[in-house]
Structure formats: C-alpha cells, structure tokens
Amino acid sequence: MRIGEVAEKAGVSVRALRYYEEQELLQACRSSGGHRQYCETAVSRVRLIQQLYAAGLPSRVVRQVLPCVDAGEAHPALLGQLEAERVRIDERITELLAVRDRLDDVIALTRDPNADCSHLE
Amino acid sequence: MRIGEVAEKAGVSVRALRYYEEQELLQACRSSGGHRQYCETAVSRVRLIQQLYAAGLPSRVVRQVLPCVDAGEAHPALLGQLEAERVRIDERITELLAVRDRLDDVIALTRDPNADCSHLE
DNA sequence: TTAAAAGCTGACGTCAGCGTGAGTTGCAAG
DNA sequence: CTTGCAACTCACGCTGACGTCAGCTTTTAA
Numbered sequence: 001m002r003i004g005e006v007a008e009k010a011g012v013s014v015r016a017l018r019y020y021e022e023q024e025l026l027q028a029c030r031s032s033g034g035h036r037q038y039c040e041t042a043v044s045r046v047r048l049i050q051q052l053y054a055a056g057l058p059s060r061v062v063r064q065v066l067p068c069v070d071a072g073e074a075h076p077a078l079l080g081q082l083e084a085e086r087v088r089i090d091e092r093i094t095e096l097l098a099v100r101d102r103l104d105d106v107i108a109l110t111r112d113p114n115a116d117c118s119h120l121e
Numbered sequence: 122m123r124i125g126e127v128a129e130k131a132g133v134s135v136r137a138l139r140y141y142e143e144q145e146l147l148q149a150c151r152s153s154g155g156h157r158q159y160c161e162t163a164v165s166r167v168r169l170i171q172q173l174y175a176a177g178l179p180s181r182v183v184r185q186v187l188p189c190v191d192a193g194e195a196h197p198a199l200l201g202q203l204e205a206e207r208v209r210i211d212e213r214i215t216e217l218l219a220v221r222d223r224l225d226d227v228i229a230l231t232r233d234p235n236a237d238c239s240h241l242e
Numbered sequence: 243t244t245a246a247a248a249g250c251t252g253a254c255g256t257c258a259g260c261g262t263g264a265g266t267t268g269c270a271a272g
Numbered sequence: 273c274t275t276g277c278a279a280c281t282c283a284c285g286c287t288g289a290c291g292t293c294a295g296c297t298t299t300t301a302a
Contacts, residue, residue, distance in 0.1 A: 002278080002279080003279070004278065013261080015259095016259080018260095018281095019260060023259095031268085033269075033280090034267080034279080035278085035280075051219065051220050052220060054213065055216065055217055055220040055221075068231075069223065069227055074228070079228065082224055082228055083228060085224060086224045086228065089217050089221045092175065093214060093218065096175070096210055096213055096217070097214065098172065099175070099176040100207060103203055103207045103210070104207065105193070106189050106193060106195055107195070107203055107207065109193040110189075123248080123249080123299095134290075134291080136290060139290095140290060152299090155250060155297080156248085156249055156297095156298065157250090174289080179288070180288080180289080
C-alpha cells in the first residue's frame with residue numbers, strides 16, 4: 001500500500017504517517033523511486049499508535065511499548081514502566097469519571113433544578 | 122492566603138496560578154503592595170481546574186464551564202457544548218479502558234506466558 | 243533596621259504532534 | 273511523451289500550558 005491509502009484507511013494525515021516513521025513507530029520499505037510501501041498490518045498498527053497517544057503516552061514510550069505488544073512480552077526493566085503507565089492510565093480514568101459525573105450533574109440541574117447534585121463540590 | 126501557600130496546597134506551581142488568573146479561571150484580590158490574596162475556596166477551585174484540564178478541555182472551555190459548576194446550571198447554548206464534552210470524555214474513557222486492557226495483557230503474558238491474551242490484536 | 247524570602251511584571255523558551263508551504267521527483271494514463 | 277496527481281524532502285509555524293530568567297518591590301523574621 002502507498003501512504004495515501006494507509007492514511008485514508010486509518011483516518012490520519014499523510015503527514016502523521018511520515019512523523020510516525022521519523023519517530024520509529026512505523027516502518028515502511030521503499031520503492032525504487034523512494035516511495036513508501038506499507039504492508040497490510042500498517043493500518044491497525046496506526047490505530048494502535050493513535051490509541052496509545054490518546055492514553056497520554058509520549059512517542060518515546062510508545063516506541064518502547066509497541067514491540068512488547070507485538071511480542072506479547074516485555075523486558076523486566078520495561079515491565080516496571082508498563083505497570084507505571086498502567087497506574088497512570090487508571091488514575092486518568094478515575095479523574096475522567098469524576099469530571100463526567102460532575103458534568104452530568106450540571107447538565108441534569110440545568111434541565112431539572114430539583115435533580116440530585118451529589119458530585120458538585 | 123498568598124500564592125505560594127495555595128500552590129503548595131493544590132500541588133501546582135506558582136506560575137500555573139498566575140497563568141490561571143491570566144486566563145480568567147481564578148480570581149485573586151490584591152494587597153496594598155500588589156500581592157495576590159486568595160480566599161479559602163481557591164485550593165479546591167484549582168483542583169477542579171486541573172481536573173478539567175486532565176479531561177482534555179482547553180482553557181477557553183474551562184472558562185465557560187467553571188461558572189456553570191458554580192451555579193449548578195448552564196445557558197442553553199452552553200448546554201449543548203457541555204453534552205458534547207461529555208461525549209468526548211466518554212470516548213476517552215472507552216479508549217483508555219481498551220489501552221489498559223491491552224497493557225494488562227502484555228504485563229500478564231510477560232509474567233506468565235500461558236495467560237489469556239484476549240485484547241491483543 | 244536590615245537581610246532573606248516571597249511576590250511582582252514582562253517576555254522569551256520549551257515540547258509534542260503534527261500543519262503547511264516550497265520546490266522537486268515518481269509513476270500511471272491517455 | 274507529457275500531463276497531472278501523488279509522494280518526496282527539507283524546514284519553518286503553530287498551539288497550549290506552563291518553565292525560566294531578569295530586574296525590581298513587598299513582606300517577614302531576626
């Protein structure tokens with residue numbers, strides 16, 4: 001596949017794909033003319049990268065995590081970092097749930113002034 | 122309270138508090154010499170601001186949302202935006218849960234090669 | 243009273259994840 | 273062959289939430 005097709009299927013920009021390669025997150029071989037050639041798994045790989053970004057991981061961490069997801073295992077040193085990231089993600093989830101509840105209260109109160117407001121303050 | 126005390130209690134930098142004031146997220150009256158004076162509620166307000174930032178809201182949205190949380194209600198126009206933000210937060214939570222499960226699988230496999238790997242690929 | 247600590251106001255620096263030209267080349271269709 | 277889109281490589285720009293340094297003033301502890 002060529003870069004434009006991967007970009008469209010994965011829902012990201014061409015620029016983003018070049019950036020991922022620069023960050024060593026996504027490999028591509030080259031045609032004789034220097035054009036990038038992606039294999040079929042590239043699309044799901046890009047989706048995974050996006051997911052990890054969405055989880056707040058910076059690219060240097062993504063770069064370390066990706067091979068582990070591929071291999072299904074991690075070096076002991078990395079394992080600690082993975083667990084730390086897991087904790088951070090868990091904290092993010094907890095925060096997001098709290099904020100969501102708070103937003104829900106505001107929305108509910110706006111619609112019905114007698115609604116329960118257990119999460120406010 | 123003075124700015125240093127608020128910063129310490131809320132666990133943010135002094136610079137951040139000045140930035141919040143600049144963004145009109147946090148008010149402070151001034152002493153005769155020009156030093157900021159915060160009321161007691163400032164600390165929890167800062168925590169709320171941090172929470173909203175953590176939810177991915179940019180400061181212009183936080184600026185709109187804060188009075189609604191205070192009042193427990195929102196203007197109709199804003200209500201739509203709040204609901205949109207709620208949806209976005211919900212999506213983030215779903216993504217984070219997926220990534221967490223994936224990380225869990227890698228961690229589990231690393232510790233025990235026979236573990237279940239239902240979330241990988 | 244005086245020195246240290248804490249605050250003040252600019253204003254520039256940073257970092258990540260791309261966006262956005264500019265100028266050049268590859269490649270498939272007519 | 274040539275046309276025209278798609279890709280290529282620099283390389284600078286942008287945005288947001290602060291960090292940080294400079295130079296000066298206020299407050300507080302000794």
